[in-house]
Amino acid sequence: MQSVPAGETVQFPAQDGPEEVVQGVWRIPVPLPFALRSANIYLLDDGPGGRTLIDSGLGLPADEQALREGLAQAGIALQDISTLVLTHAHPDHIGLSGLIYADSRAPIYMLEGEEQHLSTVWGEGGDALQTRLDEMYRVNGLPDDLRATGQHSSRRLRRILRLPPLDAVSTLHDGQQIVLGAHTFQTIWTPGHSDYHLCLLRDDGLFIAGDHILPGITPNIGLYVGGRPNPLADYFVGLEKVQDLPARLVLPGHRRPFEGLAERAAELREHHDERSQQTHDILAAHHAGRDAFHVAGELFGERLRNADDWRFALAETLAHLEYLRFADLAMRAERDGLQIYWVA
Numbered sequence: 440m441q442s443v444p445a446g447e448t449v450q451f452p453a454q455d456g457p458e459e460v461v462q463g464v465w466r467i468p469v470p471l472p473f474a475l476r477s478a479n480i481y482l483l484d485d486g487p488g489g490r491t492l493i494d495s496g497l498g499l500p501a502d503e504q505a506l507r508e509g510l511a512q513a514g515i516a517l518q519d520i521s522t523l524v525l526t527h528a529h530p531d532h533i534g535l536s537g538l539i540y541a542d543s544r545a546p547i548y549m550l551e552g553e554e555q556h557l558s559t560v561w562g563e564g565g566d567a568l569q570t571r572l573d574e575m576y577r578v579n580g581l582p583d584d585l586r587a588t589g590q591h592s593s594r595r596l597r598r599i600l601r602l603p604p605l606d607a608v609s610t611l612h613d614g615q616q617i618v619l620g621a622h623t624f625q626t627i628w629t630p631g632h633s634d635y636h637l638c639l640l641r642d643d644g645l646f647i648a649g650d651h652i653l654p655g656i657t658p659n660i661g662l663y664v665g666g667r668p669n670p671l672a673d674y675f676v677g678l679e680k681v682q683d684l685p686a687r688l689v690l691p692g693h694r695r696p697f698e699g700l701a702e703r704a705a706e707l708r709e710h711h712d713e714r715s716q717q718t719h720d721i722l723a724a725h726h727a728g729r730d731a732f733h734v735a736g737e738l739f740g741e742r743l744r745n746a747d748d749w750r751f752a753l754a755e756t757l758a759h760l761e762y763l764r765f766a767d768l769a770m771r772a773e774r775d776g777l778q779i780y781w782v783a
């Protein structure tokens with residue numbers, strides 16, 4: 440989940456634009472009003488009847504313009520698209536899916552479980568979920584002023600998204616082989632960044648990573664109400680599932696394609712192992728225990744500049760605290776209305 444700053448200013452990275460990554464595979468970056476600045480849509484063009492889009496940016500007019508211009512550069516129009524695959528249901532990946540569907544009538548594929556977020560998070564269930572999320576933040580120590588904008592941010596995002604009718608979405612299963620265009624793809628359930636995140640390995644070694652593996656930045660792994668209980672352990676499983684795949688090129692959801700899937704997976708594992716150790720050290724230094732808000736403050740410190748940063752950091756810190764708790768390295772109990780963690 441992401442938030443949209445006031446004004447929705449779009450700062451697109453300079454010198455970034457559509458590129459043909461390998462023959463028939465286009466990366467079309469579309470702008471985001473977040474720190475990430477852009478998200479990738481991929482066009483896999485195997486000719487008429489075999490044109491697949493991967494992900495769909497946010498729903499801003501600037502995203503639609505960038506997508507249409509990128510497709511034009513590849514010599515096709517939106518109505519030529521035959522399939523849309525969404526790696527996960529975060530707003531910067533699903534935002535134009537309704538527009539793409541309306542223009543092309545292309546079937547939309549998601550991994551089973553993830554499609555529910557279109558209604559429970561981004562549809563009519565959004566306000567109820569935000570209320571539960573706010574309560575999660577409260578019992579984990581987040582002060583009122585840092586919680587206050589959560590509901591507002593979520594509503595603004597929901598107004599930007601252009602989502603398809605739910606019956607346009609078909610679900611895939613882990614380990615399935617699907618044929619799209621001239622290629623066969625293996626579906627891989629890669630939980631952690633989102634509960635039912637989908638990666639795909641094409642028969643020629645192209646690895647569609649979504650936000651599971653990113654270059655230069657660490658995918659956010661957070662604990663959220665209604666989600667799976669130990670997302671960091673899930674993420675480690677997801678890293679193990681992909682690290683030995685015969686991938687020759689990784690197509691990430693943000694930034695540029697890169698080689699070296701196994702190396703990047705190992706770096707991400709190491710990053711989270713270090714942060715778990717830091718989290719454990721912080722608890723060990725406070726014998727009376729600590730709520731997640733104060734642990735997050737020690738972990739992230741001055742990098743947290745606004746309320747949205749704090750909510751992300753708290754969710755990420757909770758993922759680490761719960762990981763330690765499931766590993767019997769930390770304990771948790773309620774004290775004066777707050778969830779307190781301490782070392783086991």
Ligand SMILES: [Zn+2]
Nearest residue numbers: 527529632650
């Ligand atoms: Zn994401």
